[in-house]
Amino acid sequence: MFAPELEMHKRIMHVIDVCCTEFCWICGEVHNNMHSFTTGTCTVLTTKDAVDKKNKANNGKRTLVANFMQFYQFYKSHEDSLRLEKTLQEEVCKPKKDELIDDGVAPADCAFLDQARVSLNECRQILMHTYSFAFYLAEDRHREVFLENQKDLHGNVELLSGCAIH
Numbered sequence: 001m002f003a004p005e006l007e008m009h010k011r012i013m014h015v016i017d018v019c020c021t022e023f024c025w026i027c028g029e030v031h032n033n034m035h036s037f038t039t040g041t042c043t044v045l046t047t048k049d050a051v052d053k054k055n056k057a058n059n060g061k062r063t064l065v066a067n068f069m070q071f072y073q074f075y076k077s078h079e080d081s082l083r084l085e086k087t088l089q090e091e092v093c094k095p096k097k098d099e100l101i102d103d104g105v106a107p108a109d110c111a112f113l114d115q116a117r118v119s120l121n122e123c124r125q126i127l128m129h130t131y132s133f134a135f136y137l138a139e140d141r142h143r144e145v146f147l148e149n150q151k152d153l154h155g156n157v158e159l160l161s162g163c164a165i166h
Contacts, residue, residue: 071131078128
C-alpha cells in the first residue's frame with residue numbers, strides 16, 4: 001500500500017506532501033486563501049458552504065447504501081424463492097404429475113408442468129441478476145424504463161410461481 005510521506009508544518013494543520021503540495025490536515029482541501037493556518041483551525045470547514053457540501057456528500061452516501069440494500073434484498077428474496085421452488089418441485093410437482101397420470105392423462109400431456117418449472121426458474125434467475133444491473137444504472141429516463149420493466153417481470157414471475165404451485 002502506498003503511504004505518502006507528510007510533513008506537518010510548525011505543528012499546525014498545514015501539511016506538505018513529498019510532491020510539495022500544500023493542503024489542510026483537517027478538511028483535506030488543497031491550500032488556498034480560505035485557510036487560517038496560524039490559528040491551527042480550518043476556516044474552510046466551518047463555512048456554511050463547506051458544511052452543506054459535507055452534509056450533501058454524507059446524504060449521497062446514505063442514499064447509495066440504502067439503494068444497495070434495497071436491490072440486495074430483492075436479489076436475496078429471489079434467490080431464496082428459487083431455492084424454495086426447487087424444493088417444492090420435488091414435493092408438489094412430481095406428486096401432482098403422478099396424480100394426473102393416475103387420472104388417465106397421458107404423460108406427454110403432463111410435460112407442461114416440467115416446462116413451467118424450467119421457465120419459472122429461468123425467469124427468476126434473470127430477474128435476480130437485473131437487480132445488480134439496476135443498481136449501477138445512471139439516474140435517467142432509461143433507468144426508469146428499466147425499473148418499470150423489472151417491476152412487470154417481478155409481477156409476472158410471482159404470478160407464474162403461484163400458478164405452478166397450485
